[in-house]
Structures are given as C-alpha cells and as structure tokens.
Amino acid sequence: MTPTRVFDFLYYQQDNCPLSNALNHKEFGQWNGFSTAEVIQIVNDLSLGMLALGLKAGDKTAIVSPNRPEWNFIDFACQQIGVVTVPMYPTITIEDYEFIFEHAEVKMIFAADQELMEKVKTATASLNIEHVYSFDQVEGVENWKAVKDKNPTGDLAVVKALMDEVEPEDLLTIIYTSGTTGRPKGVMLSHNNIVSNTLGVSARTMGCMNPGQDRTLSFLPMCHIYERTAIYVYFYNSLSIYYAESMDAIGENIKEVSPQMFTCVPRLLEKVYDKIVSKGYELPLVKRKLFFWAIDLGLRYDPNGDFSGWYHFKMKIARKLIFSKWREALGGQLKLISSGAAALQPRLARIFWAAEIPVCEGYGLTETSPVITATAPFPEYVRMGAVGKLIDHVQVKIADDGEILCKGPNVMMGYYKAPELTAEVIQDGWFHTGDIGVVEEGFLRITDRKKEMFKTSGGKYIAPQLMENKFKESIYIEQIMVVGEGRKFPSALIVPNFEALKDWQADHGITSLDTKELIAHPEVLKLYQSEIARFNEEFGNWEQIKKFELVETVWGIDTGELTPTLKLKRRIIKDKFKELIEGIYMMSS
Structure with a gap:
C-alpha cells in the first residue's frame, strides 16, 4: 500500500x-x-x-x-x-x-x-x-x-x-x-x-x-x-x-x-575538492604531474560526452591510479551524492562523475517540499550545468521575466498567519520561486536569484550568483560576494582560502605575517588580481570585476553571514562591510 x-x-x-x-x-x-x-x-x-x-x-x-x-x-x-x-x-x-x-x-x-x-x-x-x-x-x-x-x-x-x-x-x-x-x-x-x-x-x-x-x-x-x-x-x-x-x-x-549515499550542499563538495587539490600540490614532482593530468581529464568529463577511445583509455588509467583514492577516502562504496540547497559548479559535477562518484543535483525550495527537479545517477538524467528534470506530478513554466513558476502537490499550504504573503507568491496555483531559469530539452537550468540580480548605474544587469560560482573555481578563493547595485561597475568582497594562500606564501618566500598583514601584502594582492583577471575573461565587459577587497575573517553561520545551508546573507554582509564597499567606489570616483 x-x-x-x-x-x-x-x-x-x-x-x-x-x-x-x-x-x-x-x-x-x-x-x-x-x-x-x-x-x-x-x-x-x-x-x-x-x-x-x-x-x-x-x-x-x-x-x-x-x-x-x-x-x-x-x-x-x-x-x-x-x-x-x-x-x-x-x-x-x-x-x-x-x-x-x-x-x-x-x-x-x-x-x-x-x-x-x-x-x-x-x-x-x-x-x-x-x-x-x-x-x-x-x-x-x-x-x-x-x-x-x-x-x-x-x-x-x-x-x-x-x-x-x-x-x-x-x-x-x-x-x-x-x-x-x-x-x-x-x-x-x-x-x-x-x-x-x-x-x-x-x-x-x-x-x-x-x-x-x-x-x-x-x-x-x-x-x-x-x-x-x-x-x-x-x-x-x-x-x-x-x-x-x-x-x-x-x-x-x-x-x-x-555509506552508499549521502546528501550535502555544494559548499561541502567545494571544500572536499579544494582539500584534495591542495594535497596534490604537496606530491613529489612525478606524482604531482600525474595527479593534475587526471584532474585535467576529469574537468573535461561528461557522462553523455562523445569522447574518443584514446580519452576513455586515459580515463581508465586516471580512475585506477588517482580517482580510486578519492572513492576510498569517501568510504569506497558511494553510489551517489545528492547535492542541493544551492548551485553546484559544473566543474565539480564533471570531476566527481569522472571519479565514478555520481553527484545528483536537485532544485527546489522549502515552499515546494522541497524538490521540483532532480537528476539521477544515470547519464540520461544528467546535463552538466542543469538541475535535472521535473519529478512526477510537478509542473514548471517560465514567466515572461524569466522567473520559474511551479505548480503541483508539493507546493506549500501557505505561510502561517500570513495570507497576504501567501497571496504574493502563489497566484492561480503557481508558486513564484524567485529564481530565474530556462528549460532546455526538458532540463531546468537556473541562471540566478531574481531578488539577487541587480543593475549597474549604466543599466546593465548583473547575475552575482553565476559570477561567484565561476570565481570560486580559484583555489585561492574561499568565499566571494559580488556587489555593485547602482554603481558604475561590479566589485567583490573576497574571503581567501587561507590554507592555500599560506602554502603559496611559503613557496614565494614571504615571511610570517598575521592575517591582516598577509591580505594587504602587495604580492598577495597581485596574486588575487591575476586570479580575478583570469576568470573575468568568462564574462562580458560590463560584468567583469573591476575592484575587490580581501576580507580577513571567514564568513559563517554563527557570525551571521551565512544561512544554515551556507548561502550568503547578502544584506547582512553588505551592512557589515559597508565601509569597505564604500571605500572601493570612493577610490574609483
């Protein structure tokens, strides 16, 4: 029954x-x-x-x-x-x-x-x-x-x-x-x-x-x-x-x-990946080259990819020599990891799939119980950069402004003691998610949060979450928040990956400094400028980060900058770092 x-x-x-x-x-x-x-x-x-x-x-x-x-x-x-x-x-x-x-x-x-x-x-x-x-x-x-x-x-x-x-x-x-x-x-x-x-x-x-x-x-x-x-x-x-x-x-x-499976949020997968990569840098020369050769293969992987026999042969070697150790470190029996509550970087999905650890993405909200779409540990249900297909009995349509609307048995009864708030988000049975997305061949792709998108003073739209996910591919960036609403250009607050930064510091002969001194060091600023420039190439001129500031403390749940599912509390971060943000734009006025 x-x-x-x-x-x-x-x-x-x-x-x-x-x-x-x-x-x-x-x-x-x-x-x-x-x-x-x-x-x-x-x-x-x-x-x-x-x-x-x-x-x-x-x-x-x-x-x-x-x-x-x-x-x-x-x-x-x-x-x-x-x-x-x-x-x-x-x-x-x-x-x-x-x-x-x-x-x-x-x-x-x-x-x-x-x-x-x-x-x-x-x-x-x-x-x-x-x-x-x-x-x-x-x-x-x-x-x-x-x-x-x-x-x-x-x-x-x-x-x-x-x-x-x-x-x-x-x-x-x-x-x-x-x-x-x-x-x-x-x-x-x-x-x-x-x-x-x-x-x-x-x-x-x-x-x-x-x-x-x-x-x-x-x-x-x-x-x-x-x-x-x-x-x-x-x-x-x-x-x-x-x-x-x-x-x-x-x-x-x-x-x-x-375990054969567990659920997690993308931030935890990012930390796992960054830790693995940082250990790769510590390997002797030959092993280090082999390690990053496997990483390069994995970052190009797609479970639906049409790869040559030579690529598959190399991937077989990479799995045996490198990726098998990843599986072992995660218990050796994983059949899938379910990732949700925030956007997953496609590069992470690629490399974990390459390591034969399928990462299944889901999309939804508390108000939708929560899942609207999901991928599965089978290639036919996966498209890199998408959050899967609709689960049974759930409908989605895209509004004229790009917002994702959802209808189905998963949509909440309403907000407790707040009928007016309920009426704002549920209209004719359709729940307004506040997310922007597109449906391509049955797969939903999220582009940004409607409420998080902003315009520069020049009238250009900026999708911060999309940009932040790209910049976080840098091993030296732990956390980042793009700002610039109503300003001439977007800027960023960056929390360094201090573990990776201290390894870099040792390799470059920079003497022992406290955190505040380290993030103000000219060579460190030069490093981050080069990282920003590298990823800026992925974006249009109006989207590119023109200025940034490094922050000395990691953002957390207890300190109020993150939600319990590790999403940025943008308003609180803006308030906390108001002077720093103002300083960025004063220098550029």
Whole structure:
C-alpha cells in the first residue's frame, strides 16, 4: 500500500523491508542502532505520553536539536496524533527562538543539550510553555524519556484511531525559513506535500539502491526541509540511517560507515575538492604531474560526452591510479551524492562523475517540499550545468521575466498567519520561486536569484550568483560576494582560502605575517588580481570585476553571514562591510 501520510513511511518499512539498524548514532565511541520495530515502539510510547500530557491534534511541538534518533522519535510521535512539528535551527538567535515559540503558539519543546536548553529558557522566560524536555541529561529539566512513561498502560487503540483521523491534506509541519532577509516566515507543509515529494524523489534517484542493505550518512540539519525529506526517502527505501557525530567528524564517520549515499550542499563538495587539490600540490614532482593530468581529464568529463577511445583509455588509467583514492577516502562504496540547497559548479559535477562518484543535483525550495527537479545517477538524467528534470506530478513554466513558476502537490499550504504573503507568491496555483531559469530539452537550468540580480548605474544587469560560482573555481578563493547595485561597475568582497594562500606564501618566500598583514601584502594582492583577471575573461565587459577587497575573517553561520545551508546573507554582509564597499567606489570616483 502506497503511503499517504508521512508517518506511513515508518510502517511501510516495517511491512516491506524491516531493518535491524534503521536509525544509528555514535555514543562513547560505539555505533548503536534502533531496529524498525524498536523505533515504532518508542514512537507509540511517546504518542501515548503526549496524549496523557494533554496534547491534541493541531497543537505545536518545537524540536531544537542537531540530527539524532530522538529527533525522528518525536517527529513521528507527533505526526501520528495530529500534533504539528516546528523544527528549529539550533544556531538562530534567542530573539528568533522567542519569535517562533510565540508566533507558532508552541505547547511543547524538546531541546538537545545544556547549551540549547539555556537558549530555550531565556527565550521562553516571558512565555507560558509548560512542557519542556531535553534529549541529553540536563539538571533541572525532565528528560524526553519521561514523556514515554507518562502513560505506561495507555491503550494503543487510541493512537490507532487518531492515526486514522489524519488526512493527507492535514498540516504536518511549520518550517520557519531563516532566509537571507528579515523575520522568519512559517512555511506550512501538509502530509501530502512531503509524501508526494518523497515518492517523486525516490522514483527518480533511488533506482541504484538496495533496500535493506545500503547505508546513508546524515549530517545536514534535519530542521531544513532538504535533509528532512531525504530522511523520509531513506525510511521509504529502507536505507539504514547513520547520524554523523558533528560536521568536524564527517570524514572519520564516512570511513567508519562506508555509506552508499549521502546528501550535502555544494559548499561541502567545494571544500572536499579544494582539500584534495591542495594535497596534490604537496606530491613529489612525478606524482604531482600525474595527479593534475587526471584532474585535467576529469574537468573535461561528461557522462553523455562523445569522447574518443584514446580519452576513455586515459580515463581508465586516471580512475585506477588517482580517482580510486578519492572513492576510498569517501568510504569506497558511494553510489551517489545528492547535492542541493544551492548551485553546484559544473566543474565539480564533471570531476566527481569522472571519479565514478555520481553527484545528483536537485532544485527546489522549502515552499515546494522541497524538490521540483532532480537528476539521477544515470547519464540520461544528467546535463552538466542543469538541475535535472521535473519529478512526477510537478509542473514548471517560465514567466515572461524569466522567473520559474511551479505548480503541483508539493507546493506549500501557505505561510502561517500570513495570507497576504501567501497571496504574493502563489497566484492561480503557481508558486513564484524567485529564481530565474530556462528549460532546455526538458532540463531546468537556473541562471540566478531574481531578488539577487541587480543593475549597474549604466543599466546593465548583473547575475552575482553565476559570477561567484565561476570565481570560486580559484583555489585561492574561499568565499566571494559580488556587489555593485547602482554603481558604475561590479566589485567583490573576497574571503581567501587561507590554507592555500599560506602554502603559496611559503613557496614565494614571504615571511610570517598575521592575517591582516598577509591580505594587504602587495604580492598577495597581485596574486588575487591575476586570479580575478583570469576568470573575468568568462564574462562580458560590463560584468567583469573591476575592484575587490580581501576580507580577513571567514564568513559563517554563527557570525551571521551565512544561512544554515551556507548561502550568503547578502544584506547582512553588505551592512557589515559597508565601509569597505564604500571605500572601493570612493577610490574609483
């Protein structure tokens, strides 16, 4: 029977391909797992406990935690009795915590640990929220397991009856998008929104997976719709889920788990690639030449390319001598990497495909549950630079101004308590994505964010994201933001790749300097000028970066310049570096 509510995926797994290790996490140096049956038992106990505490359909429960099995337990327990989940980014400000708790009228909160509980306590000081629990043992706070014990003799038939009352069109979750500007908006998604997406993504991408045997490593935040829907895809396809200990432990956890797939954002793939390339520079001369010969081959690769026999012969050698080590470093068993939440540089897709690590791209938004289009680990579903074809039952049309419009069962119910905002983005059933794109032979290609494009004072349009992706191909550029709205020409703020820059510094005999001195050194500025000039050749004269400034601190989530999915918060960056930007244009006036 095909699932119609999200919690059906849990029971579908139990009925079709139950796992002995459905959910796994690492504690005290050991991986521990929960079987499908154990997950169901815990979920049912929690549902009974929540009912005993007085929760009812339509009430809201907030989850403030990194990825861990307890996240899933609470999620499914709420779903099957009609309680609405409100997932929250652990990294957002206390002001945003308070806003979301109050705006969503949250009745129950689960927070991961002492640190997050302190933020929760501060944010709820003026709010009357009775039920607050922790996942870790936190002094003075009831543990989540206490909820299971609230109704030990509870009748499971009550839960079953409530499950039967949950309709596919009912509200499942409110996801507050951190966004790149302003107050968070609560995106309302129904069971059908996410179920349709889970089934569509599964049909497109999971054909190479072995249910009951394959594993996935999860490290992107489940509070974001991208990873959350991915988790439901894993449940539906009976993949064992392993939660990484932390972002810093991903490399080690990949080697321990040897996953067949994982999801990531392009920024992480960029870091993996840059790290591999930087190690290539450290090789002895002969090995270094061989390494970059393989890189050059890989950067020209296309799974649909019509290459000569000689190219294929060389690629076979490159895979055996060089790329096999890449696969080994990523666990040795990867069948695919799913990349989403931002644009992937085509060169990265090319080289990972060349290394026999297919990178599947998806495109969508929180408001579309999230996937609109996706590629697959099969060449016929891949076009370099495109984000794939429409998944089942989803429609797209391109507006006169180039904006991508989407219609289908994946489109959100609306913004919570904001009908006027909903009406702005959904017109005649078509959701306005805010992205600019084209459809070519059934493949969608994104060119930029409509809201991020700007005009110079000369009236020329600039697509910053497209340019930034190209400039980030430089090993010396960690992060970049193109600016210049209403100015004579575009400029850029650049965060150097300090690891690569320090290697360059050593090779060029520049004596030890602190970061501030290093980025002001004439030879360093000359290096970046040459890198800018090299990539400027890819653009029209009006688009070319004429001036730039190097920034000494890396932009991050905690410092406010990036969203939790590592997108630039352009307004905040502009405000933070206002004087630097003004200085660029004062020098040129």
